[in-house]
Amino acid sequence: MGARQRIVIAKPGLDGHDRGAKVVARALRDGGHEVIYTGLRRTPDQIVRTIMDEDARFVGLSSLSGAHSHLFPKICNLLREAGLTDVVVFGGGIIPEDDRSPLFAAGVRAIFGPGTPSTEILEFVESASQRDCGVGSQDDWHWGD
Amino acid sequence: MKLARQLTAIENGELEVEETKGLIVAITGPPGVGKSCLVDGILHRLAPATKVAVLAVDPTSPLSGGALLGDRIRLSVLDDDSKSESIYVRSIATRSSSGSMPSIVKGLASHLLANSFDLVIIETVGAGQSEMRCAAVATRIIVVEGPSRGDGIQAEKAGLLELADLIVVNKSDLEGAERVVNDLTISLTLTNDAPPIIRTSAIEGEGLDELAAMILSLEERTSSRRARARQQLLMAHENILILNPAFDAIIDRMCEEGIGVEEALRNLDE
Numbered sequence: 001m002g003a004r005q006r007i008v009i010a011k012p013g014l015d016g017h018d019r020g021a022k023v024v025a026r027a028l029r030d031g032g033h034e035v036i037y038t039g040l041r042r043t044p045d046q047i048v049r050t051i052m053d054e055d056a057r058f059v060g061l062s063s064l065s066g067a068h069s070h071l072f073p074k075i076c077n078l079l080r081e082a083g084l085t086d087v088v089v090f091g092g093g094i095i096p097e098d099d100r101s102p103l104f105a106a107g108v109r110a111i112f113g114p115g116t117p118s119t120e121i122l123e124f125v126e127s128a129s130q131r132d133c134g135v136g137s138q139d140d141w142h143w144g145d
Numbered sequence: 146m147k148l149a150r151q152l153t154a155i156e157n158g159e160l161e162v163e164e165t166k167g168l169i170v171a172i173t174g175p176p177g178v179g180k181s182c183l184v185d186g187i188l189h190r191l192a193p194a195t196k197v198a199v200l201a202v203d204p205t206s207p208l209s210g211g212a213l214l215g216d217r218i219r220l221s222v223l224d225d226d227s228k229s230e231s232i233y234v235r236s237i238a239t240r241s242s243s244g245s246m247p248s249i250v251k252g253l254a255s256h257l258l259a260n261s262f263d264l265v266i267i268e269t270v271g272a273g274q275s276e277m278r279c280a281a282v283a284t285r286i287i288v289v290e291g292p293s294r295g296d297g298i299q300a301e302k303a304g305l306l307e308l309a310d311l312i313v314v315n316k317s318d319l320e321g322a323e324r325v326v327n328d329l330t331i332s333l334t335l336t337n338d339a340p341p342i343i344r345t346s347a348i349e350g351e352g353l354d355e356l357a358a359m360i361l362s363l364e365e366r367t368s369s370r371r372a373r374a375r376q377q378l379l380m381a382h383e384n385i386l387i388l389n390p391a392f393d394a395i396i397d398r399m400c401e402e403g404i405g406v407e408e409a410l411r412n413l414d415e
Contacts, residue, residue, distance in 0.1 A: 004210060006153075029211035034238050039218035046224065050217060053234055055149040 002032075002126035007058040010038040010047040012075065015065035020093060020114075024060060027118030033125065044071060048078045051087055058125060061108075063093040073106035076135050080107075085136020088128045090143070092116070107135040110143030148260055152235060155252045158388070164251075167258035169265045170360055171279035173245075173305065174289030176271025179315040181219035182347035183289060183356070184268050188220065190357035191264070192228035198235070198257040200250055201268045205238040212238035216268060233257065241387045244278035245270045248384045251282045264361065275304045281376035285310045285363045290329070292321030308369045309340050311359060317344040317351055338366050389413055 009025045011018055018040055025035045036054050038047060051059050059079075061072055072091055079087050090110040091103065100111050110124050124143045133139050154160035172180050184199060191197055201216035214236035223229050239247050246269060254265040269279050279286060288309035306312065306329075314326050326344055333339035343359070345352035386392065395409045404412075 025213055029206060029213045030209045032210045034205075034212045034214060034236075036214045036217065036236050039215075049223070049229070053149055054214075054236055055153045 002122075002129060004032055004034060005058055005125060005129055006034045006036065006054060006056040007060060007125070008036045008038060008047070008051050008054060008056040009060045009062065010042055010050070011040045011062055012042055012044060012047055012071040013063060013065055013067045014041060015063055015067070015093075016040055017064045017093075018062070020064070021060075021062040024062070024092060024112075024118070024121060027121060028060075028125070031118075031122040031125070044075045044078050047075055048082055048084070051079070052082060052084060056087065057129070058088045058090065061089065061091045063091070063095070066094070068093065068095050069099050069102065072103050072108055076107035079135045084134075086132075086134035088133055089135050090121075090124065090128075104140075104142045109133050109141070148233070148257075149235070151256060152253055155256055156237070156249050158249070162252050162256045162259070165255040165258040167254075167265070168263070168285070168361070169254045169258070169267065169283045170285045170287060170363070171246075171267045171269055171283035172287045172289060173269040173272045173276070173279050174313075175273065175291075175294065178271075178289045178291040178294075179345075179347045180268050180271075180289055181216050183313065183315060183345065183353075184216075184266055185220050185222055186345075186347050186350070186353040187266070187357050187360060188222040188228070188232055189225075190354060191360070192222065193231040195264055195361070196231045196262045197264045197266060198233040198254075198262040199266045199268060200235055200237050200253055200257075202237045202239060202246065202250070202270050204245075204270050205240050210240075214238060233262065239270065241392075242383065244380075244383075245272055245276045246278040246282060246380070248281075248380050248387075251380075254282060272305060277305055277308055277372065278376055278380060280308050280369065280373045281380040285360075285365065286369075287311045287313055287360070287363075289313045289315050290325055291316045292319050292325050294325070307336075308366075308372055310363050310366050310369075311340050312342045313345055313352075313356060314342065315345050315347055318346040318349050338368050340366060386413070 007028055009021050011021055025037050028035045038050055089108050091108050092112040095111050133141055203214045205212045257265050286308050314322055329342055343352050343355055395412055398404050399409055
């Protein structure tokens with residue numbers, strides 16, 4: 001098992017479906033990490049504030065409402081503006097294949113769709129924690145690259 | 146951002162801080178009694194005039210070492226821009242500590258007081274009748290009770306209630322709250338320095354103005370001084386044990402090689 005990380009699991013935007021976010025939070029907890037869950041319908045500003053206060057190294061964004069292409073890059077930009085350049089961003093939910101490249105370009109390091117084994121998310125956290133792939137990094141690596 | 150990083154360093158044992166005197170209030174009580182919602186109500190009333198930091202403690206899994214920290218969800222005050230600037234909230238996992246109050250909380254609270262916070266509120270994990278470790282860190286203790294948690298004999302039992310500097314009976318909008326207040330009041334008539342009891346409803350707002358006003362000027366119960374000193378000593382002693390570099394390895398040997406507790410203790414002393 002890798003080192004314990006502090007991970008924020010967030011639900012941005014007007015999306016009331018949090019079963020997936022809770023399953024991921026639980027899997028990360030069982031993988032030995034400290035997970036801070038934001039609750040539903042958070043704004044990008046609120047999520048960034050939580051990441052800052054909690055000094056989290058990772059943030060997982062869950063969206064099933066179709067607003068990911070707007071919300072995920074916005075959160076990446078706010079993190080960079082706040083100087084939180086070493087925070088690793090990953091996402092999940094219903095994210096169509098065609099939408100993924102722009103999200104990776106915006107700084108998201110992994111997208112996990114339905115059916116992803118929870119062990120894969122733990123493997124991602126361990127890999128990402130060993131490389132310089134925060135949202136401010138020039139490295140264009142992403143999970144499954 | 147700097148403050149959050151410093152707190153992480155303290156939590157990980159990489160930064161030592163000197164003790165800073167100030168008001169540290171523990172809010173404790175059973176799971177689901179309304180501690181987080183009461184903290185939200187207090188913050189709404191004290192901020193922005195008072196700078197308040199909240200350390201919200203949730204349990205670490207004894208199996209995986211991970212934790213799910215969910216106290217922030219209830220803090221609607223963080224969405225109010227006119228107040229959130231004077232509030233800092235940090236979720237804390239109990240990690241390797243055996244009790245409900247990890248010893249690093251003392252360092253975290255000291256550091257926050259040294260960084261211009263007027264008040265540090267520690268929201269404990271859901272606490273049973275004898276989880277008194279918060280007395281080692283907090284300068285004042287508020288015990289939260291609620292209706293439908295047993296009969297009148299519960300109010301007579303020894304334990305956490307004896308250390309309370311204030312007792313809050315929350316969920317006063319529900320049936321049975323009045324009876325809990327009566328049971329506690331009767332029980333406390335036999336006590337020399339009985340703490341005040343107030344009724345609140347975090348959901349409807351009853352009693353929250355009173356609670357917020359009281360929190361800044363609560364008097365310490367003199368009879369609990371000895372208990373506080375005792376908890377401080379126990380916490381310090383446990384800390385020495387947990388920080389022993391052989392601690393985890395000995396636990397592994399107890400599981401895998403079946404060595405007994407006495408042999409494990411001898412090994413730790415070496």
